[in-house]
Amino acid sequence: MSEENTRYDASQIQALEGWEAVRKRPGMYVGSTSERGLRQMVFEVADRAVNEVLAGRAASVDITLTPDGGVCVADDGPGVPIDETEGAGGPGLEALLTRIQVGAGTRGRYDVTLDFCGVGPGVVNALSRRMTAEVRREGVLWVQEYARGVAATLLTKVGTATGSGTTITFWPDADIFGSAEFSFDGLEERFRELAFLNQGLEISLTDLRRSDEPRSVQLRFPGGTRDFVDFLGGHTAAPAPMDTIAFEREDPRMEGVMEVAFRWCSCPEKRVQSFANSRPTVGGTHVVGFRDGVVAAVTAYAREQGLLTPMDPDFDTDRIGAGLTAVVSVKLDRPKFGGSMRGVLGNSEVRECVGQAVQDHLGRWLKEDPERAAAVIDQIVQSARRD
Structure with a gap:
C-alpha cells in the first residue's frame, strides 16, 4: 500500500456542524433508520407530554398516526413556554425543538424516560422533513413550522385558544427512513407498560393510516x-x-x-x-x-x-x-x-x-x-x- 493511501492527517477529518451531523449519522441518535428508529422518535416527542401528566399539570396524552405518514402528539398541559424568559423551568418552544439535549441523564423517581436515548425532540425535528408546533397558552394559540430542524416560519399568534396544551406533529424524512413505517403494536406495548407502571397516566393511541381499518386504544390502569x-x-x-x-x-x-x-x-x-x-x-x-x-x-x-x-x-x-x-x-x-x-x-x-x-x-x-x-x-x- 502506498504512502498516499495510508496517510492520515487533519485534511482528512470531516467536520459536521449543526443538524448535518444528526442527519449524516441518524442511528447514533435514534438507534436505527428502521421501524425501531421511528418508534424512538415518537418516544422523544412524547416524553415531555407524559411527564406533564405525571407532574399533575396535564390529564392525558393523545398520540395519532395520521393518514399522510405523520405522528401527532398532543397534551392538555399548560403549554410549552413561548420563550425562555417566562420562567417556567424549561426552554422556550423554539429552543426545545431546535437544540439537542445532552442526554437522558438521571431523573428523579417521579419522572419517566420513555427510552434510553434521551436526545429530545430537536433531533426528531432534524430527522423530519416537516414539523409543526401548536401551543395553546393563556388563551392564545401560537403556531410555528419547521423543516429538517430549522424554523421555517416565525412563531405566530394565530388567534384565541380554548383550553391549554401543546400539539407537535412531525413527518419523518423519507430520504433517511426510506419506506419504513411506524408499528402500532410496538408503540402500544411501550405506552401500555407506562400506563401500568404509573397509575395516574392516561394515554390514547390512534392509527388513522387506513381509513377502512382505524385502530384506537385507551391506556389507563388504576390497579397499577x-x-x-x-x-x-x-x-x-x-x-x-x-x-x-x-x-x-x-x-x-x-x-x-x-x-x-x-x-x-x-x-x-x-x-x-x-x-x-x-x-x-x-x-x-x-x-x-x-x-x-x-x-x-x-x-x-x-x-x-x-x-x-x-x-x-x-x-x-x-x-x-x-x-x-x-x-x-x-x-x-x-x-x-x-x-x-x-x-x-x-x-x-x-x-x-x-x-x-x-x-x-x-x-x-x-x-x-x-x-x-x-x-x-x-x-x-x-x-x-x-x-
Missing part, C-alpha cells in the same frame, strides 16, 4: 402493577392457584418506592418483568431481591408445615419460578444503571429492601390462606421432582 400481572396472566388459560399479591412500599434506605405484584398459575412458564424508574430492565438488584424474598418465604413456610423434610434442600430460584408471573418496579431518587444499554439496576441497597418486603407479604399470605398456599407449594415440589 396488579393490573399488569393480570394482563400478563391473561395470555394463558391455565388456572391460578392463588390471587395476585400486590403491594407498594417506600423505603428510605433505598431512597425510593417499590411496587411489586406476582402470582403463580398452573403452567410451567415463568414471566418476571422488571423496571427501574419506568425503564424496562433485564436484571439488577431489584430482581435479585424479589427472588431472595420469594425463596425465603416459600422455604420457611414449607418447613413449618412439614412439606419439606429435614433432608430436603431449600428451594432455589429455578424451582420457585415455575408458573410465576411477576412485575417488579422500583422508582428511585438516584438510580444507578449498568450494562451496555443501561438495562441493569446496580443500587446495592435495593436488594435487601425488596427482598424483605416480598418475604413479609408472601409469608403473611401463605399463613392466611393455607389451602391455596398448599397448592402453590405442591406445584413447586412437583416441578422439582419432574426435574
